[in-house]
Amino acid sequence: MKKKTAITFLEYLDKIENPDLEKYNYSEEIREVVSAEKFLKNFSIAVFVADFQTGTYPFIGEGVEEVMGHPLGAFLEGGLKFTDYILEVPAEIDNKCLNQQIILFDSLKGKKMPDIRFKMTIPITDKKKKKRFYCQQYKIIRRESDYFPLGFYGFVTKVPDTGEEKVTQQIELLNSEKNQWEVSSNLEFYLNVDENKLLSKREIEILKWISEGLNSEQIATKLYISVHTVKTHRKNMLRRTNSSNSADLIRYGIEHKLL
Template identity: 25%
Template sequence: MQPFTDNTVNKTYPKEFYDLIKVWQSKAYGSVPVDYSQSFQNNPEFLAVLNHSPCVTSILDLRTQQFAFISSNVKEILGYGSCHFMEEGITFYNTIVHPQDLQITWKLRKAIWDFILTLPPSEQAQYKFNYDYRILKPGGKEVRVLAQNSVLQSDCKGNITHILGMYSDISHWKKSEQQVASLISTAHDTCLFFSQEDNDKFHPQSSLSKREIEIVKMLAEGYSSKLIADKLFISFHTVNTHRQNIMEKTKTKNTGGLVQFVVSHGLI
C-alpha cells in the first residue's frame, strides 16, 4: 500500500479513515521482537485451530496497514477469501462494510485510537476495544460483525505496531442498527462506552465499574437478584440499583436486552 496524501484521497472513503492512516504513518517505528508474517506458519497445529475456530483471527501491521495474518475461515464467516485481505490490507474493509455503517465505523475507530494514545505505552496493551458494523457478503446478504481488538506488539520506542483482531458473526444477537464501541480494561475490569453525540463526534459516554461488570456476568448466567446479592454479600436493593444503573448506561430496557447488549459487544 502506498502512503496516502492529500492529493490521492479517494472521496468515497470517510475522512476518518485517512486521518487514522496518517496517524499510523506518522510514527518513526523502531525494531520489534516478533515477525508475525511467519510466526503461525511455523506452528501448523495452532494454525489449524485458528482456521477452524468460530471467529476470524487477524494480525494487522500498523506500519504498513497490511495484514500479517488472517485465518482462512474468513471465507466461511465473512464471505471473502483471505487473499483479498492479504493483498489489499485494511483498505479492503471499505469495500465490504455496509455503506450506512462505513463512516460511523471509522469515527468509532478513530475515537478509540485517540483515547488509546492518551495512555502510557505500558498500559495500552491492557485494553480491548470492540465495535460492531454490518458487512455485505457477495450477493448482498447483510452480516453484523463484532470486531474485538487488542494491542499485540509495540516497538522498542513504545509505538503500537500490531493489532490482534477477532471477528464474529453476531447477526443473531444484535438487531439494533445503533453502533457503539466499548473499551475494556483487562487490568481494572472496567468498561468505557463510546457513542455518537449531537455534534456528530464520538466521545466516551459512560462506563461500567468492576462491580457492575461482575453483576452483568451473573445476570447473563441466569442468576436472580437475590442469588447475586447472596454471592456478593450485598443487599437485594443494592443489586437492583446496580441493575437499573447498568440499563441506563447501556440504554437497554430490561434484563434480556441488557444481556443481549453485553454479549453482542464482547463484554462477557
C-alpha cells in the same frame, strides 16, 4: 476554544503509516493466531494479524472467506483499507469509536502502556452486497521501546442474526497487579432504532426525576418501585446512550427533546 475535528479510520491510517520505519517481526503473534486457528478449525472463526504501519495483514487465516464472505486475496491485496471499504459503520459512529481509541492512546503517552484488548460488533457487506454483523476481538501489538501501537491481532466471527443492528466497542486494559482485564470504555449504537426511542416510557420518567436532582431512593418513592429497579434502569440508560454519568444523561435528554 476550537473543537477538534474528528478523523476517519482511513485518515488515521494515513497519519501513522510509515513504511520507512524498521519493520516489526510479527512471528510471535502469527504463531499465536495459527495455534488458535488449529484449535478452532471446526468453528467459523477467522484469525488475523494486522500492521498499522503498512496498512497490511502480515497474516490472515484461510477461514476468512467462510466467515466474512470475501476471498482471502482481497484482504491480502487490499489490506486494512479494503476492510474499511466493506465496513458498513455510519461515519458518525465510526468517528466516535475511533476518537475513543485516540483519546486512550493520547492519555497513555509517556507512560508504560498496559496490554489493551478490544471487543467490537460491526456490520460488513459481503461480496453479495448483504450486510452482516460480526464480532471482532483483538489485542494491540506495541513497540517495546516506546509502547507505540504497531498493529493488532485477534479473530472475527459471525454474530447470530437477531434483527438487532447494533455497533459496539469495548476497550479493556489489563491490570497487571490483579491480572484482570478491566473495562476502560464501552460504546453502543443502535442502527435500526430511532435515538429518540432508545429509552422506554419508564426510563424517561426516571430521567426527568434525575434532571430534578433526585437520587435513586427518592425516585423509587415517587414511582412506587424498588431502589434496585431504579438503579437497573439507570445502568441500562447510561449504557444505551453512551453516557458516563447523570450529567451526560441529562444532556442526552435535552438534545433529544425528552426533557
